[in-house]
Amino acid sequence: MKAYVVNQWLKGPEDLTLSTNVPVPEPKEGELQIQVKAVGLNFFDTLMIQGRYQIKPPFPFIPGGEFAGIVLKSTVADFKAGDRVFGSAASFAEVITAPYRNVLPMPSSFTFEQAAGLYITYPTSYAGLVLRANLKAGEYCLIHAAAGGVGIAAVQIAKALGATVIATAGSKEKLEVAKKFGADFAINYRDENWTAQVKKVTNGHGADVVYDPVGLIEESTKCTAWNGRLLVIGFAKGQIEKLPLNRLLLKNISAVGLHWGAYTKNEPERIPEVWKALFDLFESGKLNPALYENIYSLATLPRGLEAINARESYAKVVARFDQHDSKI
Incomplete structure (x- = not known):
């Protein structure tokens, strides 16, 4: 073969x-x-x-x-x-x-x-947003690299959960893709003032949940809401960030990671739970x-x-x- x-x-x-x-x-x-x-x-x-x-x-x-x-x-x-x-x-x-x-x-x-x-993208995004970040209906969810594999999954899942989705990407074409699959707002993270744009579209509130597979956590703290949750998915930029912890303190921010593959060893009972929720969303047509x-x-x-x-x-x-x- x-x-x-x-x-x-x-x-x-x-x-x-x-x-x-x-x-x-x-x-x-x-x-x-x-x-x-x-x-x-x-x-x-x-x-x-x-x-x-x-x-x-x-x-x-x-x-x-x-x-x-x-x-x-x-x-x-x-x-x-x-x-x-x-x-x-x-x-x-x-x-x-x-x-x-x-x-x-x-x-x-x-x-x-x-x-x-x-198999990897959808449970990664669902477990991150639901199990780790506890995203709720009505919250603002900032999703970086929203036109990528896990990003598009996160956009759809966040919308299905009732969140308002703010998508970021590095080009006009990718922002259009994110909007096509449900993003309410689209912002180019190459703009120097992208964090200010996030605050503007949230009427000064900021993002309740930040979903980051890129390595933009440190910058995202500038537009994270009080009691916000920073979700570390990966480091596509190639560098592991260093985060000033005083920023977490000042806004009551939580920073959590998501390693979906490790659930097999550490919390195997959550795996069928995640897949059942995903299959329900697939069958309903909310995830495509x-x-x-x-x-x-x-x-x-x-x-x-x-x-x-x-x-x-x-x-x-x-x-x-x-x-x-x-x-x-």
Whole structure:
């Protein structure tokens, strides 16, 4: 089969090479063998192949984190051959194996492309906004990088929860994307006075919740409301911030982090709770996965990662692994 196999740390996606004679993996007990139809691409995929991610798999390894596909073989009663599923596993390959606990049935109305980007982005945003930040209806929610994968998910979830959403992004085109998916206000965070703009659209109140996958927490304290909650999702800018704690003190601000992957070890009971809430929102139509206009293929997958790294993309970047009707 075809797969991307990493044998040493790479400079970037441009160094990924597609191998054509990789053995097809067989599922062990508790695993599924899955034909991959589409994969979701993430910023951390590049960090992984560079050896810069917190998880460093032994060589050789197949990168990738999200997928959607069809079960070929199952070793558990919960799934059978032919089931349409999505989940998380080393996914940049035509056929993969995955622990059944990392796999979920696809929402019935979704295409493989839509489902491929669900497993990490949507629970990350939901758990952050609900479990950690306790976002309430009527509050102002400031979402940075609102046109990105987790950002678009956060915009939709915040709107579904009844919040007023203030989206930031670095270009007019990305701000339009955020507004298309529900943002009430759109502000370019490259503007020198963007924090003043946030205060203006909130009538001086400020943001009750700040959702930040970029690294804009320190600046955001200038426009955070009394009793505001700062939600640390990631550091796409590449630098880990240092926060003046006196700013937290003066406004009663809370700063909390969200590591969705760690719930498996620390609070596994919250995982089904989050997914039930998300599936209810999927079925109601309140959440509709947003995809980047360029759908990549297995062969052009590295270009998708390059688009993410260059901040050229918006919404969720995916690669489709065949040319057939994605709904089959």
